[in-house]
Amino acid sequence: MRYIKNLLAVVLIFAFAPGLLFPQYQELSTERSVKFKPGIGFEYLNRTLDWGEDNTSKLNSYLFTLNAEIEIQDRISLSAIAGYSLSNFDKLLFRQLPFSIELDTGNIGGYLFGSELNFKIYNFNDFEIRARGQFVYYIATKKEWDIPGLSVSGNVTGKPNWWRIIAGPQITYTGFDYFYPYIFISYTDLKGTYSMEQSIEDLSGKEDKKIVSLGNICAAIGTRYELTDYLNIKAEMLLIPNDNSLDYSFILGTIFSF
Amino acid sequence: MKSKKLLLYICVIFSIVLSTGYTQTRLHKKLRPHYKTHPHHQIIRQLNRGLPLHKKSQKYAEDQILVKFKPSVKSQSIETTLAVYNSKLLKKILVGNIFVVQIPAGTTVKEMVYIMSQNADVEYVGPNFIAHITVTPNDTFFDYQYALYNSGQDIGVPGSPQGKNRADIKATAAWEETKGAEEVIIAIIDTGVDLEHPDLVNKIISSGRDFVNDDFDATDDNSHGTFVAGIAAAETNNNEGVSGVAWNCKILPIKCIDDEGSGFYSWIIDGIYWAVDNNASVINLSIGGPETDPGLEDALKYAFDNNVVVVAAAGNEAEPVLYPAAYTEYCIAVAASDYDDNQVSWSNYGPEIDVAAPGERIVGCVPSWFWGAGSIPYAFGSGTSYSSPHVAGFAALIKSSKDWLTAAEIMNIICYSADDVNSAEYPGKDDYIGYGRINMEKALVPIIITN
Numbered sequence: 001m002r003y004i005k006n007l008l009a010v011v012l013i014f015a016f017a018p019g020l021l022f023p024q025y026q027e028l029s030t031e032r033s034v035k036f037k038p039g040i041g042f043e044y045l046n047r048t049l050d051w052g053e054d055n056t057s058k059l060n061s062y063l064f065t066l067n068a069e070i071e072i073q074d075r076i077s078l079s080a081i082a083g084y085s086l087s088n089f090d091k092l093l094f095r096q097l098p099f100s101i102e103l104d105t106g107n108i109g110g111y112l113f114g115s116e117l118n119f120k121i122y123n124f125n126d127f128e129i130r131a132r133g134q135f136v137y138y139i140a141t142k143k144e145w146d147i148p149g150l151s152v153s154g155n156v157t158g159k160p161n162w163w164r165i166i167a168g169p170q171i172t173y174t175g176f177d178y179f180y181p182y183i184f185i186s187y188t189d190l191k192g193t194y195s196m197e198q199s200i201e202d203l204s205g206k207e208d209k210k211i212v213s214l215g216n217i218c219a220a221i222g223t224r225y226e227l228t229d230y231l232n233i234k235a236e237m238l239l240i241p242n243d244n245s246l247d248y249s250f251i252l253g254t255i256f257s258f
Numbered sequence: 259m260k261s262k263k264l265l266l267y268i269c270v271i272f273s274i275v276l277s278t279g280y281t282q283t284r285l286h287k288k289l290r291p292h293y294k295t296h297p298h299h300q301i302i303r304q305l306n307r308g309l310p311l312h313k314k315s316q317k318y319a320e321d322q323i324l325v326k327f328k329p330s331v332k333s334q335s336i337e338t339t340l341a342v343y344n345s346k347l348l349k350k351i352l353v354g355n356i357f358v359v360q361i362p363a364g365t366t367v368k369e370m371v372y373i374m375s376q377n378a379d380v381e382y383v384g385p386n387f388i389a390h391i392t393v394t395p396n397d398t399f400f401d402y403q404y405a406l407y408n409s410g411q412d413i414g415v416p417g418s419p420q421g422k423n424r425a426d427i428k429a430t431a432a433w434e435e436t437k438g439a440e441e442v443i444i445a446i447i448d449t450g451v452d453l454e455h456p457d458l459v460n461k462i463i464s465s466g467r468d469f470v471n472d473d474f475d476a477t478d479d480n481s482h483g484t485f486v487a488g489i490a491a492a493e494t495n496n497n498e499g500v501s502g503v504a505w506n507c508k509i510l511p512i513k514c515i516d517d518e519g520s521g522f523y524s525w526i527i528d529g530i531y532w533a534v535d536n537n538a539s540v541i542n543l544s545i546g547g548p549e550t551d552p553g554l555e556d557a558l559k560y561a562f563d564n565n566v567v568v569v570a571a572a573g574n575e576a577e578p579v580l581y582p583a584a585y586t587e588y589c590i591a592v593a594a595s596d597y598d599d600n601q602v603s604w605s606n607y608g609p610e611i612d613v614a615a616p617g618e619r620i621v622g623c624v625p626s627w628f629w630g631a632g633s634i635p636y637a638f639g640s641g642t643s644y645s646s647p648h649v650a651g652f653a654a655l656i657k658s659s660k661d662w663l664t665a666a667e668i669m670n671i672i673c674y675s676a677d678d679v680n681s682a683e684y685p686g687k688d689d690y691i692g693y694g695r696i697n698m699e700k701a702l703v704p705i706i707i708t709n
Contacts, residue, residue, distance in 0.1 A: 093704055094704075095659075095660075095704070096660075098660070098663065098667055098670070098671055099671065099674075099675070099700075099701065099705055100702075100703070100704035100705070101704055101705050101706070101707050102704040102705070102706050102707065103706075103707055104706050104707060104708045105707055105708060105709050106709050145707045145708075145709065147705055147707065148705065148706075148707075148708075149700055149705065150674045150675060150700070151673065151674055151675070151676045151677070151678050151686075151687075151693040151694050152674050152693075154674070156707060200670070200674055201670070201674070202670065203667060203670040203671070203674065245321075246363060248363075248364070
């Protein structure tokens with residue numbers, strides 16, 4: 001019973017923390033509710049990967065997610081993310097294997113896990129500033145391919161993973177009734193490893209290729225639209241410049257509110 | 259109890275405040291070094307970070323297309339057309355009336371080519387393809403070296419046989435990936451090497467070792483070793499003579515065969531140990547005898563255990579494979595193929611054969627004294643002796659690009675990348691060409707893996 005009380009106390013602290021951190025909002029906190037907001041989302045991700053030897057290639061991913069968000073007092077929300085992703089690493093080269101290989105294998109399916117934290121920092125006139133951070137981790141299922149053209153049979157087995165963080169302030173215009181456009185300037189990073197094993201009769205090798213995304217500053221525009229009291233739609237376009245190109249990502253999502 | 263709870267609450271709130279500040283500090287720390295150390299900010303850059311030039315896999319510009327409009331289309335309407343497609347004119351190639359066009363972000367070249375090909379004003383539209391350097395050395399007799407690149411050319415003087423197109427070891431494609439490293443040394447255990455030969459003088463690291471005369475001057479008094487050395491690693495792209503398989507690798511001459519073309523096993527055993535102890539990465543043995551000898555086998559094992567790849571000729575008598583080539587566990591046994599990718603009739607055979615390489619009508623170096631004054635020091639020759647150094651040079655290139663590989667792994671790569679050119683008659687590994695005729699491209703250039 002004592003533990004339950006302590007747990008409740010900690011939950012209450014988290015609920016009131018933003019108010020305590022930013023006392024100017026204490027007067028406004030008239031509504032004290034906890035909302036559960038499940039959602040579904042889709043994201044297309046295009047990032048330039050640097051993997052050494054002055055070589056780059058692209059990561060193209062489709063992310064399908066289910067989100068479970070808990071919003072407390074319209075001030076702080078925490079989401080758990082789970083889903084599935086198809087990630088394409090074509091043109092990635094593995095030179096540390098006995099036979100060097102280049103990928104042209106298309107999408108590899110994998111699971112996604114992550115979380116997102118979002119809390120209100122400041123309000124002025126019709127603008128709202130929130131802090132937003134997200135972490136997503138992708139891990140693929142192992143996939144095997146035959147190596148063509150050899151005098152004996154052989155195969156390679158690939159298993160990629162990557163993680164991405166994105167965090168920064170979001171400024172939302174709240175002057176419209178149902179339409180909430182925003183800009184989101186953030187720091188982002190994407191790193192991962194593509195493990196490739198080669199097996200050709202008694203010849204074998206393994207290479208763990210480290211991949212790092214180019215570009216760490218991200219600018220995004222997006223909007224949330226309240227279709228009904230219980231259903232919101234979200235769209236967002238992110239641009240991530242780097243020395244070689246302009247990477248981008250776009251997100252579509254629906255959020256239910258209970 | 260109340261004060262403890264209050265303390266707990268204060269601690270939790272404090273930690274949230276601290277963690278917010280810490281996150282911001284970390285962002286600053288991570289961002290700054292990225293810009294400071296970015297290579298574009300360095301004044302002098304090494305090409306490809308000092309690594310061998312690799313063939314880039316990109317086939318065409320990903321944000322450009324080439325468009326040719328019909329002659330009747332006026333330039334003003336071209337600009338309008340491009341604007342409709344949200345594309346930007348980058349350059350006009352005046353003579354060909356071809357336009358280099360930047361496609362809008364978010365579209366692929368494939369999509370834009372399809373879209374614009376539907377326009378009636380467009381005569382031609384396609385990707386802006388990227389050409390890569392092709393490695394064709396400028397050596398005088400490269401055209402005769404069908405073994406390295408066979409275009410179906412005359413393989414010698416006019417009227418000589420013509421080779422079958424691409425019945426070769428795919429050397430030119432492999433050279434785009436690597437031309438070898440100077441640190442990789444090929445020991446030529448043979449009749450010695452002409453130390454002053456113009457195509458070899460810059461490739462020989464020392465005067466070597468002579469076990470016949472027991473001195474340190476491995477000068478060739480026969481010609482066989484010079485020929486072998488030239489195939490493996492003659493100076494290449496020097497506007498002279500022939501091309502070597504391993505452009506940048508070095509030659510260590512070791513004389514274990516006398517001027518008559520014979521040598522005691524003891525000399526050869528000595529030569530193998532000496533080569534290993536003098537940093538050879540590859541040993542070529544274009545020599546052989548019908549008798550087995552445990553001492554010779556032990557010497558090969560010594561090389562194998564020290565990660566030195568040993569390559570040996572199978573022999574030219576249409577008989578069972580000679581020793582040391584027949585010690586298949588420790589060395590690669592090489593049979594001879596010809597300009598049509600056929601096995602040569604005189605090439606020895608047996609289950610010990612690992613691979614084949616061209617050995618018929620091969621052009622190579624001979625000592626400067628061989629033909630006498632006024633003649634060029636090159637000749638045509640045939641034999642598994644000349645097949646073997648093709649494989650030795652190949653092994654040196656693999657070692658150059660992947661120095662962590664063991665001798666066994668390099669031997670396997672050479673075997674598994676071979677083309678089974680007699681598969682119609684003898685599918686799989688056979689007694690005549692083993693796994694097949696060597697294919698350097700397959701072993702050295704990344705293999706594209708598709709679904």
